[in-house]
Amino acid sequence: MSDTYDFRAIQDRWLPVWTELDPFRASDDPDDPRERRYMLDMFPYPSGDLHMGHAEAFAIGDVVARYWFQRGYNVLHPIGWDAFGLPAENAAIQRNLHPADWTYRNIETQAASFRHYAISFDWSRRLHTCDPEYYKWTQWLFLRLFERGLAYRKASPVNWCPNDQTVLANEQVVGGVCERCGATVTKKTLTQWFFKITDYAQRLLDDISLLEGRWPDRVLTMQRNWIGRSEGAYVDFVIEGRDEPVTVFTTRPDTLYGATFFVVAADSALAQELCAPQYRPAFEEYLEQVRRLSDIDRLSTEREKTGVFLGRHAINPVNGERIPVWAADYVLAEYGTGAIMAVPAHDQRDLEFALKYGLPVRVVVDTGEPDPAQTGVATEGDGIHVNSGIIDGTNKADGIARIIAYLEERGLGRGGVTYRLRDWLVSRQRFWGAPIPIVHCPSCGEVPVPDDELPVLLPDLRGADLAPKGISPLAGATEWVATTCPRCGGAAQRDTDTMDTFVDSSWYYLRYCSPHDDDRPFDPEKVRLWLPVHQYVGGVEHAILHLLYSRFLTKVLYDMGLVDFTEPFSALLNQGQVINQGKAMSKSLGNGVDLGEQLATYGVDAVRLTMVFAGPPEDDIDWADVNPGALGKFLARVWRIAGEVTSPVGTPPEGGDEALRRITHRTIREVTELVEGFRFNVAVARVMELANAIRKAIDTGPGPADPAVREAAETLAVLLSLFAPYTAEECWARLGHQPTVARAGWPTADPALVAEEFVTCVVQVNGKVRERLQVPPSVTEEELQALALAAPAIEKAIDGRPVRRVVVRAPKLVNVVV
RNA sequence: GCCCCCGUAGCCCAACGGCAGAGGCGGACCCCUUAAAAGGGUUACAGUGUCGGUUCGAAUCCGACCGGGGGCACCA
Secondary structure: OOOOOOHHHHHHHHHHHHHHHOOOOOOOOOOOOOOEEEEEEOOOOOOOOOOHHHHHHHHHHHHHHHHHHHOOOEEEOOOEEOOOOHHHHHHHHHHOOOHHHHHHHHHHHHHHHHHHOOOOOOHHHOEEOOOHHHHHHHHHHHHHHHHOOOEEEEEEEEEEEOOOOEEEOHHHEEOOEEOOOOOEOEEEEEEEEEEOHHHHHHHHHHOHHHHOOOOOHHHHHHHHHHHOEEEEEEEEEEEOOOOOOEEEEEOOHHHHHHOOEEEEEOOOHHHHHHOOHHHHHHHHHHHHHHHHHHHHHHOOOOOOOOEEEEEEEEEOOOOOOEEEEEEEOOOOOOOOOOEEEEOHHHOHHHHHHHHHHOOOOOOOEEOOOOOHHHHOOOOOOOOEEOOOHHHOOOOHHHHHHHHHHHHHHHOOEEEEEEEOOOOEEOEEOOOOOOEOOEEEEOOOEEEEOOHHHOOOOOOOOOHHHHOOOOOOHHHHOHHHHEEEOOOOOOEEEEOOOEEOHHHHOOOHHHHOOOOOOOOOOOOHHHHHHHOOEOEEEEEHHHOOHHHHHHHHHHHHHHHOOOOOOOOOEOOEEEEOOEEEOOEEOOOOOOOOOOHHHHHHHHOHHHHHHHHHHOOOOOOOEEHHHOOHHHHHHHHHHHHHHHHHOOOOOOOOOOOOOHHHHHHHHHHHHHHHHHHHOOOHHHHHHHHHHHHHHHHHHHHHOOOOOOHHHHHHHHHHHHHHOOOOHHHHHHHHHHOOOOOOHHHOOOOOOOHHHHOOOOEEEEEEEOOEEEEEEEEOOOOOHHHHHHHHHHOHHHHHHHOOOOOOEEEEEOOOEEEEEO
16 A cells, blocks of 8 residues: 555545445335434535535535444435526527536536545435426426415516516516616516415414424524514405405504505505596506616615505594595505505604605504604504594503404404415426426316326427527427317417426425336335435525425425325524635635635545534635645544554454543544534544544554554544545555445444543632642542542632632532632 | 624634633644655643623623624515
């Protein structure tokens, strides 16, 4: 063997061996007695090669998976690709290709990189969401939602780029302009497909309690905010000249007597309808203005509220008062009912509007604060109701309860809740996605494609066929669009939209259980064995969308009886980001770090070790603050140790140097606890300490032939296998073992060796350390107190003063208070 | 504006309410070497953002403030 550590040679030696051994296959055998564990990394999007962010996330996930393998669990650690999406289309337009060409090429690149990066995947379960074998089942799921009324179409305003003639996703609208061409994005109303996630709002909220403590708090907080439950009341207002009353939602029904005007969202159908004829020109002009401003100015919180009077009046149901109806931009068409009662005295937004347009401000809650009409500050807190008829003299809580009871008795309203969460818009006017499996028939309407005709395959479009033309690219494939109605057999047309890629990724964790099943999306028996995912690892950028959609879909599948759990991911770990010089890596800053270059310079193990050693996994890593070279040196040190052990393989450790054995076993115990608690950076530090101890034992201690040195070196290799698989394997071989160290088994700490012989007891006088005593760990409090008080240094420190109190924390500390 | 997280050595980071330092980087010095690199070793450097409180004892718990990061933000 060479006498210098050569990471390239080591990588080249072991990668083919591992590929041959394929040591990370999960067993689907229901009789396999091993405990099952499912470790899932958020699957990557194939945009070129792997980058630093992947390197961190997968290094962290791999520590967990490899630990579980070593513990002897039956581990499912799969990999796949989230392979539909817009970048492939853009690349195809630019290079006159099919999006699949670009996509599969990138997938192969990333797959090879993952192999090289030595992640412990079960490669037999690999999937790609753009494979027809996969998206067939995405379509199947769509149809199940459609059957249950959870997939429906409605007209909805969407982001529209007038230059590119295309619909844009929210993420493609940056600061109100199209990220691609810079044109100002406008709103356009199109008929779109939605999933009715709002039906599940309460369950999605309630089940957050099942994830408490196992998901990061901030993710749960973000989900709660996103769902945005509000409690209050729905109140019906009669509008003069309209048959049906208009309902508003309010969280403060107790302020109903303070309502001095009524507002509907300017861009709502209701505003159109309510506008009186003589006010229409002004309204239309105003509406045009609102539409033009919408997106850029929505981002500004400073913007002054605007509105127009619609020439109509509403009747306050509790006091019969006539109040004017306005259309305004500060009321959102999509939230609540798109209409509000305005109580300017007790709502800051209403107050600002009232003061601007000279509308009355009436105080109905006495909070002890000055008059809002004078100060411009609405009094939104609790207080005693005044000018409020039936609830005069009550506080906020009582007032709300009484008003709701009053409204309900008379059929004028009801208590209720509303949510900020909106239905999930799933249709995209895009090519590279799963086609929506619906046929539009002139006589039958929306007809689902029969299951046995799935998948609805994408037509072969490429290059310029995919360029934006104002309609979905699929609509241009006229032969593909023309079909027959599955119900009546007449001429009909295929739906030309594709599904949001978040639909693909909302169920992939189920597909891994039976990735090649041609008869169903997943095998419920296998899903029962593996799910829910024991540990999910991924970036916090998916805190809401992907994780919320997956939770939603799981609940739908639960309701369908296809799965027996309601939450897909039992535990979640958000790794931090890799940044550089204090900032996110970006082309414009020129501070990008290329993973391939790092791996070529320092080796896979050094980069992986850097990723887990830099700090707690959830913290960002500033690549300018870390030094992969130093970790390469550490690995070389370990490698040298393994080569210096002279005792033969199989030498029993008993009788070896006891001090070293104690260190070895204490390290086993600590590293085990640290890995279980995701304290990987500290675990690596403990492994380094073990290496230092072995180095010392070889050089100035019992020497390289001592059995304890072999035991320590073998332990070192196994512990290191979680973080630096190549070096660990090489060390294992140098120590005389066969591959693979990854399945060598986790060492067990001997309790007798973990126990300390003596511990250092600190003796303080008034909190200051005055003496250290070596005592057995079993020392009693009484003995320890006697020992401490008898110590000369303590007597001196007490200096004859009366001892007021002695705090004894055996065996570590005594504090004498004088 | 509201909510959450974080401030420990030049740097990244450890420390069940109990000796402020585990590990690493960087620095200095020593050994090895003809020399250097590599390697081995020794060592210095902070009193824990600030001010108060609780406690025998606070980096740790509580309050306020300062600084950094994140989330939400016309949601009626």
